[in-house]
Amino acid sequence: MDAYLTVVSKREVREYAPREIEPDAERRILEAGRVAGSSKNRQARRFVIVRDEGVREEVASCVYAGDHVRGAALVVAIVVGGKGPTAFDAGRAAQNMMLAASNDGIGSCPNGIAEADRLREALEHAEEERVATVLTFGYPVRSRRDPQSLAPEEWVRRADRRPYREIVKEI
Numbered sequence: 001m002d003a004y005l006t007v008v009s010k011r012e013v014r015e016y017a018p019r020e021i022e023p024d025a026e027r028r029i030l031e032a033g034r035v036a037g038s039s040k041n042r043q044a045r046r047f048v049i050v051r052d053e054g055v056r057e058e059v060a061s062c063v064y065a066g067d068h069v070r071g072a073a074l075v076v077a078i079v080v081g082g083k084g085p086t087a088f089d090a091g092r093a094a095q096n097m098m099l100a101a102s103n104d105g106i107g108s109c110p111n112g113i114a115e116a117d118r119l120r121e122a123l124e125h126a127e128e129e130r131v132a133t134v135l136t137f138g139y140p141v142r143s144r145r146d147p148q149s150l151a152p153e154e155w156v157r158r159a160d161r162r163p164y165r166e167i168v169k170e171i
């Protein structure tokens with residue numbers, strides 16, 4: 001798929017079809033995150049795939065929208081630690097993963113964390129680390145999310161975003 005179309009058609013998908021993600025597609029998602037750039041190439045982030053059903057329920061109870069986690073085909077927590085702009089670096093990895101998924105027709109959504117301490121226990125990460133976000137992935141229930149269904153300009157026009165002139169300034 002055209003890279004610009006992939007980028008501008010990306011919308012969060014919160015409801016997932018009961019369909020597994022193929023291992024190759026899953027690998028592409030994780031590799032897309034792994035190759036994302038980072039400050040000083042520190043790569044101070046890890047990706048935790050939550051496969052265990054019990055841990056998944058724990059994670060679901062620690063994010064704001066637990067049903068995204070319960071319904072997802074793939075759940076990935078981005079764990080960061082150390083110095084530098086870790087939130088920015090996590091964001092770059094997260095968006096890379098979500099765009100790679102989208103390119104394979106797979107939807108995704110970042111999930112905000114409501115209970116960081118309990119989440120640390122569930123994922124067993126170190127005290128000096130934290131979870132930047134929990135990404136949920138799965139094939140969309142609704143076909144109108146198909147990026148190819150609209151031209152890039154139309155995806156841009158329909159986006160629920162502040163106007164160009166408000167966001168972009170020239171000096």
Ligand SMILES: Cc1cc2nc3c(=O)[nH]c(=O)nc-3n(C[C@H](O)[C@H](O)[C@H](O)COP(=O)(O)O)c2cc1C
Nearest residue numbers: 010011012013014064065109110111112113133160
């Ligand atoms: C750090 C972060 C946390 C988010 N947490 C949630 C969340 O808990 N639940 C949710 O439905 N969406 C969550 N989102 C998704 C935003 O709501 C979404 O990016 C925004 O509404 C734009 O959606 P759209 O691209 O589908 O228009 C989160 C996004 C970010 C960046």
